[in-house]
Amino acid sequence: MANIPAELRYTKDHEWAKQEGGRIRVGITHFAQEQLGDVVFVELPKAGARATAKKAFGVVESVKAVSDLFAPLSGEVVEVNDALAKAPETVNGDPYGKGWMIVIAPSAPREWDGLLTASQYEEFLAQSGP
Amino acid sequence: MTALKRTPLNDAHRKAGARMVPFGGWDMPVQYTGIVEEHRAVRSAVGLFDVSHMGEFEVEGPQALAALQSLTTNDASTLALGQVQYSVLCYPEGGIVDDLTVYRLADERYMITVNASNIDKDFAWVTEPTAALKGARWRNVSEATGLIAVQGPRAEGLVARLSQDDVAGIRYYHFARGAVAGVPALISRTGYTGEDGFELYVAAGDTERLWSALLEAGRADGVAPIGLGARDTLRLEMKYALYGNDIDETTNPLEAGLGWVVKPAKGEFVGRAAIERVRAAGPRRRLVGLEMVDRSVARHGYPVLKDGRAAGVVTSGSYGPSVDRFIALAYVETPLAAVGTDLAVEIRGQARPARVVKTPFYSPKVKR
Structure with missing residues (x-):
């Protein structure tokens, strides 16, 4: 069944966002990594870069496909998961944990309220589903 | 849009939880458990591929050989009974209609196997010019034919266990008629992975039983069903061309590195004069193997650069699981085709360093 942690928020592009004391950790969902298949490369911005909500902040490549990563919120990228450069397959193995991608210090924290809740994301998947 | 065609194994793929994708007009499994895992299963054990979507035509009659000789680039007259030959169909201008394998079934009877997406185009191509050859009757037997590829170091053991025939005695690029698991089959020692193995041609209605x-008999061997995703990474590591990616109507066999199946000495065939002109002048570009210096995936259509200027185009690219490198095939200007040449691939606006390397990228441990 769908693996959609209740405490996270989601985008329709299959990123997740997690509140961590005012900062937002970002990754891609279990569904996204499953659709991509074996992830072989993740291109992320450098710490200090600007992220803009709904705009691409990076790229994930699997054996078959290349896909943009979209920022759930705007702000400054304050942390980047450099471990993915050497071990991109972590995104498949642990998409909500060690497979995280960036941490954003949001410039417009209210954007959080515009993200999908777990149940909304689940419904979205069901509607668009295969 | 027309409905996707289905192979006799479509239900089996769905029941096995395969992810299905449209491929050349067919509804095909791209992966079952994961491309990398499936790729490794073929290199280390044995994998099963549903390639029933491929097309099979038979040509029969006193002019069958003449028809093949006039259409294909390789010399079909050298084929013994039970032998298989890789070959190419060309346009008069030298571009490629399709690549194919030719089977000599009987003295005056041959089968050719063509790419799934090209079946209709190819059948028209082979029948129209040879329609006047009354002694060459073509039949498109694609729908009646199922095709399963069994590939990997344990393929011979698996097929042998299910057959009374001497399958171990079938040499590379040869075939025999027999039965596997009680299913009458044309057992062909061929494949598209670089590994040892067979392609089993059977009646469409027998495909699922086989x-x-x-799958059942191969459990102890670690047999796995393999999707198109791993089929692509396996063939890429071998630099086997994929029609529509690396070769098409705009590429000629010489620049594609298929000069070894072009035999002008056999006589006239469609495209011969154009290909001979290319041979005399030397191909302007060549299909080469590239290795990306950093982790980065070069994909079909990405520009190849030399010192910042356009020098070619990527035709296929991926992570190669068995070589653990990011590899690609690309057409580059002939002076840049030498192994060791430093080039770059433009990926999302950035020039990523790449180097021309020896191919195949992967050397299988097969005795042939």
């Missing part, structure tokens, strides 16, 4: 029997 598939199930191979």
Whole structure:
């Protein structure tokens, strides 16, 4: 069944966002990594870069496909998961944990309220589903 | 849009939880458990591929050989009974209609196997010019034919266990008629992975029975069903061309590195004069193997650069699981085709360093 942690928020592009004391950790969902298949490369911005909500902040490549990563919120990228450069397959193995991608210090924290809740994301998947 | 065609194994793929994708007009499994895992299963054990979507035509009659000789680039007259030959169909201008394998079934009877997406185009191509050859009757037997590829170091053991025939005695690029798991089959020692193995041509209605029997009997061998994703990474590591990616109507066999199947000495065939002109002048570009210096995936259509200027185009690219490198095939200007040449691939606006390397990228441990 769908693996959609209740405490996270989601985008329709299959990123997740997690509140961590005012900062937002970002990754891609279990569904996204499953659709991509074996992830072989993740291109992320450098710490200090600007992220803009709904705009691409990076790229994930699997054996078959290349896909943009979209920022759930705007702000400054304050942390980047450099471990993915050497071990991109972590995104498949642990998409909500060690497979995280960036941490954003949001410039417009209210954007959080515009993200999908777990149940909304689940419904979205069901509607668009295969 | 027309409905996707289905192979006799479509239900079996769905029941096995395969992810299905449209491929050349067919509804095909791209992966079952994961491309990398499936790729490794073929290199280390044995994998089953549903390639029933491929097309098979038979040509029969006193002019059958003449028809093949006039259409294909390789010399079909050298084929013994039970032998298989890789070959190419060309346009008069030298571009490629399709690549194919030719089977000599009987003295005056041959089968050719063509790419799934090209079946209709190819059948028209082979029948129209040879329609006047009354002694060459073509039949498109694609729908009546199922095709399962069994590939990997344990393929011979698996197929041998299910057959009374001497399958171990079938040499590379040869075939025999026999039965596997009680299913009458044309057992061909060919494949598209670089590994040892077979392609089993059977009646469409028998395909599922054979598939199930191979999965069942191969359990102890670690047999796995393999999707198109791993089929692509396996063939890429071998630099086997994929029609529509690396070769098409705009590429000629010489620049594609297929000069070894072009035999002008055999006589006239469609495209011969154009290809001979290319041979005399030397191909302007060549299909080469590239290795990306950093982790980065070069994909079909990405520009190849030399010192910042356009020098070619990527035709296929991926992570190669068995070589653990990011590899690609690309057409580059002939002076840049030498192994060791430093180039770059433009990926999302950035020039990523790449180097021309020796191919195949992967050397299988097969005795042939």
